[in-house]
Amino acid sequence: MTILYAQLADQIQQLINDGVYREGERLPGVRVLSRQFGVSISTVLQAHQTLESRGYLEARERSGYFARMPRQDAPVPVMQRPKAKPAPVTARDMALDLCSVERKHMVPFGPAVPHADFLPLRQIQHATLWAARQGLETLDYAFPGKEIFRRQIAQRMTNLGVVTTHEDVIATNGAQEAIILALRAVTQPGDIVAVESPSFPGILQALEVVGLRALEIPTHPLEGLSLEGLELALEQWPIKACVVVANHSNPLGVQMPDEQKKRLVRLLDTAGVPLIEDDIYGDLPHEGERPRPAKSFDETGNVIYCSSFSKTVSPGLRLGWVVPGKRFAELSQQKYFNNLATASIPQIAVAHFLEQGGYDRYLRAARQRYREATGRLRAAIAREFPEGTAVSRPMGGFVLWVQLPNRVSGTQVFQDARTHGINVAPGRMFSTTDKYEDYIRLNCANPWNERIERAVRTLGELVDAQMRRAA
Amino acid sequence: MTILYAQLADQIQQLINDGVYREGERLPGVRVLSRQFGVSISTVLQAHQTLESRGYLEARERSGYFARMPRQDAPVPVMQRPKAKPAPVTARDMALDLCSVERKHMVPFGPAVPHADFLPLRQIQHATLWAARQGLETLDYAFPGKEIFRRQIAQRMTNLGVVTTHEDVIATNGAQEAIILALRAVTQPGDIVAVESPSFPGILQALEVVGLRALEIPTHPLEGLSLEGLELALEQWPIKACVVVANHSNPLGVQMPDEQKKRLVRLLDTAGVPLIEDDIYGDLPHEGERPRPAKSFDETGNVIYCSSFSKTVSPGLRLGWVVPGKRFAELSQQKYFNNLATASIPQIAVAHFLEQGGYDRYLRAARQRYREATGRLRAAIAREFPEGTAVSRPMGGFVLWVQLPNRVSGTQVFQDARTHGINVAPGRMFSTTDKYEDYIRLNCANPWNERIERAVRTLGELVDAQMRRAA
Structure with missing residues (x-):
């Protein structure tokens, strides 16, 4: 029953949303929750990790878990139905551009390549x-x-x-x-x-x-x-x-x-x-x-x-x-x-x-780090991007799939971001159709720092600016 | 004038063939030959190397160069005129077989891969x-x-x-x-x-x-x-x-x-x-x-x-x-x-x-070794293969292209050699036609030893046996 912890996480998330556990409040201990919900301790721990990556819990060393309200928990993009017809694949040169030498020094949200620190x-x-x-x-x-x-x-x-x-x-x-x-x-x-x-x-x-x-x-x-x-x-x-x-x-x-x-x-x-x-x-x-x-x-x-x-x-x-x-x-x-x-x-x-x-030893640490890095970037996007943005909730790996609000163009964001020294992958690379024109993909495998944080804010502003121009 | 030494080598070879220098006889010193033919000392040395690789000279340490009669200096194969029509390329699985694990332990005349010693x-x-x-x-x-x-x-x-x-x-x-x-x-x-x-x-x-x-x-x-x-x-x-x-x-x-x-x-x-x-x-x-x-x-x-x-x-x-x-x-x-x-x-x-x-330092030594290895195998083939065999005279690299006499089948030699633990490349791998059915290619980049010498003899015997069966 691998789904048990996910159910538990959903319940606790609901309790936080409903204000039963308020922001900044310490959650009951692991043993208490285990008895309360009738599940094993390891299930509680898994649920905690899930909520942490969703931005609803914050672990503080030696003090336990504290409830947290993500500024806005972005919804997950919905399933798209591409045109059900085979298409020849062409014009993929953007992939080459994404990895070009010039882009090596940009904020590396573009290629899905882990930073050396990982x-x-x-x-x-x-x-x-x-x-x-x-x-x-x-x-x-x-x-x-x-x-x-x-x-x-x-x-x-x-x-x-x-x-x-x-x-x-x-x-x-x-x-x-x-x-x-x-x-x-x-x-x-x-x-x-x-x-x-x-x-x-x-x-x-x-x-x-x-x-x-x-x-x-x-x-x-x-x-x-x-x-x-x-x-x-x-x-x-x-x-x-x-x-x-x-x-x-x-x-x-x-x-x-x-x-x-x-x-x-x-x-x-x-x-x-x-x-x-x-x-x-x-x-x-x-x-x-x-x-x-x-x-x-x-x-x-x-x-x-x-x-x-x-x-x-x-x-x-x-x-x-x-x-x-x-x-x-x-x-x-x-x-x-x-x-x-x-x-x-x-x-x-x-x-x-x-x-x-x-x-195997390395993997144990790496999984944890990728989870944290992904959760952190996800929370930052939810915070910094305009309302209406949807973000994938990955179960593994280290990329986020972001649907921009009001059909803002990902290609335009890709081009605008370049002038700010930020590299992202535009959604249209991910299809032979124009279905994902309003998407971008972000690589999360970077050590978190001021520069990254600023870059997320800049991206949010670029999306916002496009929305204003369209309005 | 890189051709000078080759001309000199041809002249000395002729003198050996004509019996002016007899087998086992010491050649005049380098200075003497230099004066005699009106060429530089380095040209004489290059000619000596050429003749050594052709099997006409033997260098003995501190004693100089001695004339040698290759049992038979095999002729070079003539140019073939393949059918002048484009052909699809198929059935190249023999190449895979040539490099199979089983063949790793055979006498390595097959793939053109240098022995680690080189x-x-x-x-x-x-x-x-x-x-x-x-x-x-x-x-x-x-x-x-x-x-x-x-x-x-x-x-x-x-x-x-x-x-x-x-x-x-x-x-x-x-x-x-x-x-x-x-x-x-x-x-x-x-x-x-x-x-x-x-x-x-x-x-x-x-x-x-x-x-x-x-x-x-x-x-x-x-x-x-x-x-x-x-x-x-x-x-x-x-x-x-x-x-x-x-x-x-x-x-x-x-x-x-x-x-x-x-x-x-x-x-x-x-x-x-x-x-x-x-x-x-x-x-x-x-x-x-x-x-x-x-x-x-x-x-x-x-x-x-x-x-x-x-x-x-x-x-x-x-x-x-x-x-x-x-x-x-x-x-x-x-x-x-x-x-x-x-x-x-x-x-x-x-x-x-x-x-x-x-x-570059390595290359200088490697060229010399490949030249010697190729000359040595060439001389051994001339000695051990039946009359009518033709062997390429490579100007570089480390393979020999051998035309078998009386249209003996290279594919048959390839198969027979296998049972003797010897790997060779059959001529038909080198064309889309059957033009080279009577050829084999041998890799020379192996340290010379008893096993290699015996293998050349065995190959000669296999060719001979095929000729007898056909007669």
Whole structure:
């Protein structure tokens, strides 16, 4: 019953909203609440964390939890229904611009790349030094991956409910490459691929580079990809693959419930359509257990699982992997022909980091930090943006999806923000349609400081100014 | 006048063949020969090296050079004229088989990968340790490459006559990826691409993976790609790109004369067809100066230059680069969409290695070793293979292209050799036609020992056995 703590959180939130617990007032102790609501202590603690990230509770060291009224708790954006027609993917150059050298020095709300403060620099440095000392092992490349790395991945996958041996794993240059290899292996140029809407821009870029058409499926902010929408699409179009981020999708941050994942896997298997799962945010839930990948419900090998260490260990490693299931031969051929193999040192270093338990220790701290950073930016947006702004309530990862009020243009905010030295991702990057023109996405993985705080205020003012001009 | 020593070598060889210097006899001293032929001492020394690699001289420490009669100096294979029609590329799975785990323990005549003994292990290890200590710099990735790496490459390219700034350089996962990015940037699936014949299998695989058709242009063992053949092909077919290895092409080892390179660049520029140059063996001439790349004759930005450190520093780095000329935007977009960037640590390590001058010091020794290894294997083949065998006389790199006598099947040798634990590359991998069915390619970059010597004998016996069965 993972939902119990969420119910409890909702109840307490209601009590705060109703003024039963007033702002600044100390909440009853954990044991008291546990008895009062008839739930376990750990459930109370989870509910506390949830409320903290929603901005309704404040933890004070050695004093307990205090009620807090978010200046305004922004609503979550509602599900959008994009035009249900496949569209070619073009004009994605904005993605390149977002990462340009010029933007390196801006306030980094743009690319979904964690600030170095969030990464285990010392540990990965230590592991790299260890790897460099392995001598001969580092000189050679191994296709389709270094055994030491593939074994560690297989072990982790098995722990997530995906029974895997090292022979099922291919090392890749990040998850993006894994997705592209998968698309190339199962589609032909011109084919239609179903994606979430809003969709991670990297996936749309992958479709563009392979020459595919995107069919956008509505995605619910709390349940993920609409299975009804997908079912309908499968009936109407010759879909050749479906790309889904089932855990903490970017930009919505939604975690698809297990029951939905199971249905998704079955639906696509029955239709004979490969499911390409991108699980790069799976290791970063804000609360509770590490969610299961959709692949863990795959009984026929129809799910191609892609992931990487770019959001957790270091983007500079460019290290990902794919577990292609029954399409192992096609994927490994694609990998070999495209660039033979993945660099050896990063594989050996990460394998060592995993084996020594360093990664799991780091993850425990990282989850907490990402949760806090996301909650903090969310609260700041609720405070600083004009009324009518809606903000996603992510269950993991570190991005926020912000719907601007009165159809203010995200592209305009993107351009205006640039002159203030602030980088954001405009909503139109997340679709082949203009459905998300009034959205922006913000990266929360930055240490909180004066500059960040000021930047949120500036963004709020830019939105406000646009509203005034329109009025 | 780099040709002087070659003329001298030919003259001395003739004298040995004519019995003027008899087998086992000591040659006159260097000064004597210098006076006798009216050439400089360094020219005599270069001629000696040439003859040593041809198997006509043996250097004995502190005693000078001794004449030697190669059992038989195998002739060089003649130029083949493949069917002048574009062909789709398929069934390249043999390449994968060649690198399979099972074959890792065989005598490594198969893949063109240098044995670790030929690589600067200590130096690259040292550079990697240095890189790992750079901290923050290693965590992040830089698109389209780390500036420190791009600057070193730009400097080297400029020294080769290709005036380049770091902004012209994209870091890639090896040269194979560079070639694929180039092909994807300038062609559409189904297009025709001109390639050398015989062609490096990696290039044919690249064509296959991008869905292109190969038009094979005859390639002369001493002059490289036939410009007449290419000119004719350009008139007859809508060629969209041309891939050429101008320096020490694999498998022929031929170095295209500068005059030819210049004509090649002009011809393609006039035709509006991009030239994709693969220069991975350029740093490994057996004699004389590092040859110029075709790109150094490019005045319009029409040449896309690709290279890597896989044949010189370490294949495990998976580090290459591309200088795309006027197609920089298309290439960098392809790179970004395919896998965002190349791993940081290998780039920082190699940049350090280059900057410290370690690479150039290493190259001087490596050229000498590759020359010796190639000469030695060539002499052994001439000795152990049946009469009628022809062997390429490479000017750089470390592979030999062997034409078997009496149309003996290279594929059969490949299969028979496997049962003896010997790996070779069958000729049919080097073409879309069956033109090279009676060829094999051998990798020479192995330390010479009993096992290697025995393996050459076994291969000779396998060829012999096939001839007997046919008779």
